Amino acid sequence: MTPVHLQTYTAAFRAKSLKDPGEVQPLKIGKPSNDVNDSLVDRLEHSSVLNALSLEPSGSSAAIELRRAALESEIAELRTHSLSANSQRGYAADWRNFSDWCALEGREALPASAETASLYMVDRSARLQNASLTRAIAAISRQHREAGFQSPTREGSFRQLLAGIRRKNRAPQEAKQALLVQDLFEILRQIPGLGKSEAVEHRDRALLVIGFCGALRRSELVNLDAEDIRSAPEGIILTLRWSKTDQSADGVEIGIPKGRKPATCPVTLLRAWIEYAKINTGPIFRPVQQNGKILDRRLTDTSVALIVKRHVGHAGFAAEDFSGHSLRAGLATSAAEAGQNEREIMKQTRHKSEKMVRRYIRKGSLFQGNVVGELGF
Numbered sequence: 001m002t003p004v005h006l007q008t009y010t011a012a013f014r015a016k017s018l019k020d021p022g023e024v025q026p027l028k029i030g031k032p033s034n035d036v037n038d039s040l041v042d043r044l045e046h047s048s049v050l051n052a053l054s055l056e057p058s059g060s061s062a063a064i065e066l067r068r069a070a071l072e073s074e075i076a077e078l079r080t081h082s083l084s085a086n087s088q089r090g091y092a093a094d095w096r097n098f099s100d101w102c103a104l105e106g107r108e109a110l111p112a113s114a115e116t117a118s119l120y121m122v123d124r125s126a127r128l129q130n131a132s133l134t135r136a137i138a139a140i141s142r143q144h145r146e147a148g149f150q151s152p153t154r155e156g157s158f159r160q161l162l163a164g165i166r167r168k169n170r171a172p173q174e175a176k177q178a179l180l181v182q183d184l185f186e187i188l189r190q191i192p193g194l195g196k197s198e199a200v201e202h203r204d205r206a207l208l209v210i211g212f213c214g215a216l217r218r219s220e221l222v223n224l225d226a227e228d229i230r231s232a233p234e235g236i237i238l239t240l241r242w243s244k245t246d247q248s249a250d251g252v253e254i255g256i257p258k259g260r261k262p263a264t265c266p267v268t269l270l271r272a273w274i275e276y277a278k279i280n281t282g283p284i285f286r287p288v289q290q291n292g293k294i295l296d297r298r299l300t301d302t303s304v305a306l307i308v309k310r311h312v313g314h315a316g317f318a319a320e321d322f323s324g325h326s327l328r329a330g331l332a333t334s335a336a337e338a339g340q341n342e343r344e345i346m347k348q349t350r351h352k353s354e355k356m357v358r359r360y361i362r363k364g365s366l367f368q369g370n371v372v373g374e375l376g377f
Contacts, residue, residue, distance in 0.1 A: 086219065086301075094139035110147055112140065114155035121158075125165045133165065176323040178360070179312065179330035180337070184212055185264055187315045194314050197292035199276065204307055206266075206273035207285050211304070211327035213256045213266045214238055215349040218301035218324040224284045226274070234258065235267050252350060332360035 259265030
């Protein structure tokens, strides 16, 4: 059944249930949406279709076909939510790269042979690190699976080649530098000398210090809304509705205590920005035009990285060594330097495994109890 036929049947069944053909409106069956409210509306509309079917004889071929089409549409809609928006964009780009490469080489992309996938990996391995190759493999595999084909990445010959590539490229990934707490204080002190508008100064102070104290990922930082922040006697509580490690959107709360000094206190700086920008609802961190006008939309995660780089560069650090992740890494490393234990650091960073946290702890404690310091050099 085509979408047009499906809408026709839907309208007909709704007209019958409403007893007024004039009230009939086409339903949006299976419309993909990133908005939670739109998704709920779509589901209600699916329910209306299925309820309307009860008016038809259960064995009716039209009823059976409509029910099947509605359920298949619901399945397709739900599958669009199985990955985050960032992951969907990444997979789409990886598949596009693979398809373009196959077209240039005169090879079939779907279904692709194990030989084609192997040649592609060898070509890409000269430019991509292991993590990027892993995502490309996942994109190829996913595309084949959704099209009903066996993925060439599961073939033994491909897996053997991949093991060789990973062993050859096993040099550690070059991680961006953590922004330590004392460096953050220096950056906050120098913000007025950057020559930006008062709005940018307020926003950037709040963004840097909240991103650091909350150990927030870029996506978590830009997705904060006014409704996600509430006051407590000790400070503020952030509610993350969704995050990289919370794909089911169960939500998590993060406590950020009040600071000792107004110039660096995260609660004071965040409130100053919210009051200045008159934000009562919606995104907390928003774009600011050169004339100081604050726009009514949220920043992108790329903007967070650019803001970090701009301020570390102004403070005299090498901007290319830092990224948006430097705020999150900086909290973990600085906490380790201050002697905080693994469990307490994980409580704030929300890491699921100890492996990554222990890397930060090791970096932050390289000189704590170092035996060389006791040898009299």
